[in-house]
Amino acid sequence: MNREDAEELLLDAGAATDGDFPLLEAAIACAIHEDPSRDPQAARDLGASGVQHLSQRLKRESAEEALAEVMAGDLGLGGDLFTYESPENADIISVTERRKGLAVALGVFYLHAARKCGLTLQGVDFPGHFLLRIETEEGPLALDPFSEGRVVLPSELTRRALHAGLTPNVADRLDRLMAPVSDRAVLVRLQNTIFARASAVRDYARAERAALRRALLDPNDHRPWLDVAAAREGQGALAGALEALARATTLDGGAALAARATRERVRLRLN
Incomplete structure (x- = not known):
């Protein structure tokens, strides 16, 4: 796949309905668009491995436990605490190789496996830190892919919201804090992060590519x-x-x- 092929795939993804949005393939296309010299197969294989492990664990574990065990345990995915600002943390192919990255990049693998296994998992556009929302028999739970998929308690959500600058009357509204977003919005958020970081260091060529990917994904x-x-x-x-x-x-x-x-x-x- 070259850069032109990647743009064609992103254009097709942009035309897809939210229910048919090809999240993992579109994320791979974004990575190839950034650096076409790489082989995307490892990222596809990791996605398939997540589906396989999750389907087995769901037979004996709860959905939230199975997701965390598969992604953090079986696949070894977690947040990058030491080189957080590295561009590799926002690139699906690099995340595959390093098994660490930003929460929203890691979330792509969570969402892909959950979709294939019939779970209701969605991204949450939480201020300052991407989260996941999973529907359980007891109600929705927030998961943090950066912290090995652990459950984030309501009190912690409120604390994080206040720390991010939200007013107290908003920070106490769990329905708003955990409002789900589409898979398209998840990938757009990832490109927004790349754009902001590239612009901050005046890497305008990289910033342009990230902004163009957003334009193709959300036409x-x-x-x-x-x-x-x-x-x-x-x-x-x-x-x-x-x-x-x-x-x-x-x-x-x-x-x-x-x-x-x-x-x-x-x-x-x-x-």
């Missing part, structure tokens, strides 16, 4: 194109930045004012 959202434009401007590619701003304006008239103002500023630099 009705104008915001990724604004980020593509910013990354291209950072590289001095002003004509490309203008093209991206035009795409943003076309997608959402609500973005027109901001996009037009930015476009005029870029055009003045171009002239």
Whole structure:
């Protein structure tokens, strides 16, 4: 798979309904789009291994216990505490090789195995730290893939929410803190993380690729194109930045004012 093949796959994923979104394959395509020199088969094999182990453990363990035991125990997946800012932590192929990464990258393997085994597991766009929500007979539970899939108690969720800056009246609302998101939103969050980190170190080429992947994954959202434009401007590619701003304006008239103002500023630099 080369970069063009990866973009085609992401374009197809973007056109899929949320229920048919190919999470693992789309995550692999994102990794290949970033670095096409690698073989993605190991990531596919790890996903298949997770499904196989989980199907066996579910015969004798609860869903939340089985998930944690498979992902952290059988597969050895966990959070990277020592090199947290490493770009490899947000890349599915690198996570496969290292068996550690960011919570949202690890969550891709949890979600893939759970889907194949019939569990109701969804991502939670928790502020500052990605979590998973699993439905059990006793009600929904929050799991932390970064911490070996352990259950996060409601009091801990509230504490984390307050630490992230949420107001007390919101931090006490577990229904809001544990609101599930689509698999598409999970992968978009991962690309958002890559974009933010790359932009912070002025790696604008990498930031552009991450923003472009978001645009392909969520083709009705104008915001990724604004980020593509910013990354291209950072590289001095002003004509490309203008093209991206035009795409943003076309997608959402609500973005027109901001996009037009930015476009005029870029055009003045171009002239």
